[in-house]
Amino acid sequence: DAGVTQSPTHLIKTRGQQVTLRCSPISGHKSVSWYQQVLGQGPQFIFQYYEKEERGRGNFPDRFSARQFPNYSSELNVNALLLGDSALYLCASSLLTGLTGGIGETQYFGPGTRLLVL
Amino acid sequence: AQTVTQSQPEMSVQEAETVTLSCTYDTSENNYYLFWYKQPPSRQMILVIRQEAYKQQNATENRFSVNFQKAAKSFSLKISDSQLGDTAMYFCAFMISNSGYALNFGKGTSLLVTP
Numbered sequence: 001d002a003g004v005t006q007s008p009t010h011l012i013k014t015r016g017q018q019v020t021l022r023c024s025p026i027s028g029h030k031s032v033s034w035y036q037q038v039l040g041q042g043p044q045f046i047f048q049y050y051e052k053e054e055r056g057r058g059n060f061p062d063r064f065s066a067r068q069f070p071n072y073s074s075e076l077n078v079n080a081l082l083l084g085d086s087a088l089y090l091c092a093s094s095l096l097t098g099l100t101g102g103i104g105e106t107q108y109f110g111p112g113t114r115l116l117v118l
Numbered sequence: 119a120q121t122v123t124q125s126q127p128e129m130s131v132q133e134a135e136t137v138t139l140s141c142t143y144d145t146s147e148n149n150y151y152l153f154w155y156k157q158p159p160s161r162q163m164i165l166v167i168r169q170e171a172y173k174q175q176n177a178t179e180n181r182f183s184v185n186f187q188k189a190a191k192s193f194s195l196k197i198s199d200s201q202l203g204d205t206a207m208y209f210c211a212f213m214i215s216n217s218g219y220a221l222n223f224g225k226g227t228s229l230l231v232t233p
Contacts, residue, residue, distance in 0.1 A: 042209050042223030109163035
């Protein structure tokens with residue numbers, strides 16, 4: 001079975017531009033989470049979506065937005081890019097079996113998109 | 119604030135030896151889950167082991183086991199019979215109910231397994 005896939009694998013942008021990153025979850029998984037991993041640090045939570053609804057948001061500015069589609073794939077958009085947005089952006093999917101589920105649901109990560117802002 | 123501390127930025131172990139990676143966390147919640155993830159060089163993050171906070175028994179997965187001390191808020195990972203393929207960044211993380219099901223990660227420990 002295919003794991004979590006992300007595209008593109010690498011991206012170079014300049015300050016002020018906008019970027020869209022894409023993620024396809026494992027088949028059958030209804031939840032997608034996005035994380036930012038700056039070099040030398042652990043991943044930081046950005047968003048989680050379940051059934052196309054935002055279920056959680058980390059401490060990131062409004063320049064960051066996301067959405068989930070009916071096929072459960074997801075996009076992360078970042079506007080007005082800053083140098084500090086350079087990072088590995090990770091997508092993770094999980095099953096989330098119910099409305100009160102999610103606790104302990106293992107998140108499976110994709111390979112990430114490496115974004116460089118010049 | 120929920121925090122995870124991994125006090126060992128780098129560690130080294132010889133093949134076939136045992137190594138323990140430390141992790142402490144801080145939360146006021148009572149219901150949470152703990153995870154160790156492994157991120158090999160230029161490869162994706164994979165789950166090593168998970169532990170439910172309400173379970174007293176320490177989780178084990180083949181050569182990997184944890185020492186979960188809830189009162190001390192400590193969650194260390196023991197790797198037995200280390201293999202070259204264990205070389206990776208290891209991240210400790212936890213998840214609580216009111217965090218939007220987000221994983222809170224530590225800064226990681228870089229483990230090098232030498233021949």
